Amino acid sequence: MLADLMQDEVLRAFSSYALIVILKVMMMAPLTAYYRFTRGAFANEEDVALKSAEEKKKQLRTDRDVERVRRCHLNDLENVVPFVLVGLFYTLSGPELSAALLHFRIFTASRVFHTISYIGALPQPCRALSFLLGLLVTVSMAYHALSQVLVI
Amino acid sequence: MLADLMQDEVLRAFSSYALIVILKVMMMAPLTAYYRFTRGAFANEEDVALKSAEEKKKQLRTDRDVERVRRCHLNDLENVVPFVLVGLFYTLSGPELSAALLHFRIFTASRVFHTISYIGALPQPCRALSFLLGLLVTVSMAYHALSQVLVI
Amino acid sequence: MLADLMQDEVLRAFSSYALIVILKVMMMAPLTAYYRFTRGAFANEEDVALKSAEEKKKQLRTDRDVERVRRCHLNDLENVVPFVLVGLFYTLSGPELSAALLHFRIFTASRVFHTISYIGALPQPCRALSFLLGLLVTVSMAYHALSQVLVI
Numbered sequence: 001m002l003a004d005l006m007q008d009e010v011l012r013a014f015s016s017y018a019l020i021v022i023l024k025v026m027m028m029a030p031l032t033a034y035y036r037f038t039r040g041a042f043a044n045e046e047d048v049a050l051k052s053a054e055e056k057k058k059q060l061r062t063d064r065d066v067e068r069v070r071r072c073h074l075n076d077l078e079n080v081v082p083f084v085l086v087g088l089f090y091t092l093s094g095p096e097l098s099a100a101l102l103h104f105r106i107f108t109a110s111r112v113f114h115t116i117s118y119i120g121a122l123p124q125p126c127r128a129l130s131f132l133l134g135l136l137v138t139v140s141m142a143y144h145a146l147s148q149v150l151v152i
Numbered sequence: 153m154l155a156d157l158m159q160d161e162v163l164r165a166f167s168s169y170a171l172i173v174i175l176k177v178m179m180m181a182p183l184t185a186y187y188r189f190t191r192g193a194f195a196n197e198e199d200v201a202l203k204s205a206e207e208k209k210k211q212l213r214t215d216r217d218v219e220r221v222r223r224c225h226l227n228d229l230e231n232v233v234p235f236v237l238v239g240l241f242y243t244l245s246g247p248e249l250s251a252a253l254l255h256f257r258i259f260t261a262s263r264v265f266h267t268i269s270y271i272g273a274l275p276q277p278c279r280a281l282s283f284l285l286g287l288l289v290t291v292s293m294a295y296h297a298l299s300q301v302l303v304i
Numbered sequence: 305m306l307a308d309l310m311q312d313e314v315l316r317a318f319s320s321y322a323l324i325v326i327l328k329v330m331m332m333a334p335l336t337a338y339y340r341f342t343r344g345a346f347a348n349e350e351d352v353a354l355k356s357a358e359e360k361k362k363q364l365r366t367d368r369d370v371e372r373v374r375r376c377h378l379n380d381l382e383n384v385v386p387f388v389l390v391g392l393f394y395t396l397s398g399p400e401l402s403a404a405l406l407h408f409r410i411f412t413a414s415r416v417f418h419t420i421s422y423i424g425a426l427p428q429p430c431r432a433l434s435f436l437l438g439l440l441v442t443v444s445m446a447y448h449a450l451s452q453v454l455v456i
Contacts, residue, residue, distance in 0.1 A: 002312040
C-alpha cells in the first residue's frame with residue numbers, strides 16, 4: 001500500500017529535491033562547529049572546560065563569522081522547512097510533472113545560491129534575490145495546492 | 153493512487169489550514185525586512201554597503217522592533233512546524249471530521265491572534281494565552297494520534 | 305483509503321517515535337517560560353508591565369540559563385524537524401521494519417540524551433556526541449531514501 005505511493009513520479013521527484021535541500025540545511029551545523037573552532041568562539045562553558053582560565057574568558061564570546069553562519073542556518077529553517085511542508089501538499093494536489101520539477105529545481109538552486117551568497121558575503125542583491133526567488137516558488141506551490149484542496 | 157488520497161475530507165481540511173498557517177509564518181520574513189529598512193537596523197555588512205561610512209556604523213545594529221518581529225517569527229517556527237507535523241500523523245490516524253476541524257480552526261485562530269499580540273505588543277496575557285491555546289491543540293492532536301498508532 | 309496507510313508497520317512505528325520527539329521539542333517552550341520566571345529575565349516590555357519601574361529595568365535582560373534553554377530549543381528545531389521530514393521519505397521508500405526501528409530508536413535516545421546534556425551542562429563530549437549520533441541517523445535515512453527514489 002504505502003510503497004505503491006512512491007510509484008508517483010511527482011512524489012519521487014519531490015522526495016529527491018526535498019532530501020537534497022534538507023541535507024544542505026543539515027550541513028550548516030557542522031559548518032557552525034567549524035567556524036566556532038577556527039574562530040575560538042563558543043557559547044557554553046562546558047565547551048571550553050579544558051582550556052586555561054584566561055582562554056576560557058576569551059573564547060566565551062560571539063564572533064562575526066559564527067553569527068553569520070547561524071543567521072544563514074536560521075534563514076534556511078525559515079524557508080526550507082516551509083518548502084518541504086508546502087511541497088508535500090502541493091505534490092498531493094496532483095500537479096503536472098513538468099511544472100512540479102520547475103518549482104523543485106528553481107527552489108533548490110535558489111537555496112544553494114542563497115547559502116553561497118550568505119557565507120561568502122557576496123554583494124547585495126545576491127542574497128536578497130535568491131531568498132526572494134525561493135519564497136516565490138513556495139508561495140506559488142501553496143497557491144496551486146490551495147486552489148485544488150481549499151476546504152474551510 | 154496518490155491523487156486519490158486527497159479525496160479524504162480530513163486531509164483536504166488539514167491541507168487547507170496547514171497551508172494558511174505556513175503562509176502566515178512566511179509573511180514574517182518580508183515583515184522583518186520592512187522593519188529593518190524603516191528602522192535602519194541591519195545585521196550584515198553587505199546590506200549597508202552602499203551607505204556612507206558613518207551611516208554604515210549606525211545601521212549595523214539591533215533594533216527593539218526588529219528583534220520583536222524576529223522573536224515572533226522564531227516562536228512561529230517552534231509552534232507551527234510541530235502543528236503541521238503532528239497534524240499529518242493525526243490526519244493519518246483517522247479522526248472524525250468535526251473534531252479535526254475544531255482542532256485546525258482553533259490552532260489557526262490562536263496563531264493569528266498570537267502574531268497580532270506579539271507585533272502589536274498587546275498587554276499580557278494576550279500573547280501567553282494564544283500561545284498556550286495553540287500548544288494545547290497540538291498536544292491534543294498528538295495524544296489522539298499516539299493513542300491510535302503507538303508502537304514502540 | 306487514507307486510514308489504510310496506517311496499516312503499514314513502519315509508518316506506525318515512525319509516527320510513534322516522531323510524535324514522541326516532537327512532544328519533547330514542544331516541552332522546551334514551557335521550560336523556557338519556567339526559567340524566565342525563576343530567573344526574572346524577560347524579553348518583552350509587556351511581560352513585566354505589572355512590575356515596579358525598578359524591577360522592570362532589572363528583569364528586561366538576557367540570562368545565562370534562559371539562553372542555554374533557548375539554544376537547546378533551537379538545536380532541537382535544527383535536528384528534530386529534519387529527522388521527521390527525512391523520516392517521512394525514508395518510511396515511504398520502504399525500509400525493513402527492523403532497520404527502521406533501529407534508526408528511530410537511536411535518534412530518539414540521542415535527542416533525549418542531548419537535552420539532558422545541554423540543560424544539565426554535562427561535560428563535553430556528552431552533548432557533542434549525542435548531537436552527532438542524531439545527525440548520523442538522519443543522514444543514514446536520507447541516504448537510504450535517496451538511493452531508492454532519486455530522480456533529478
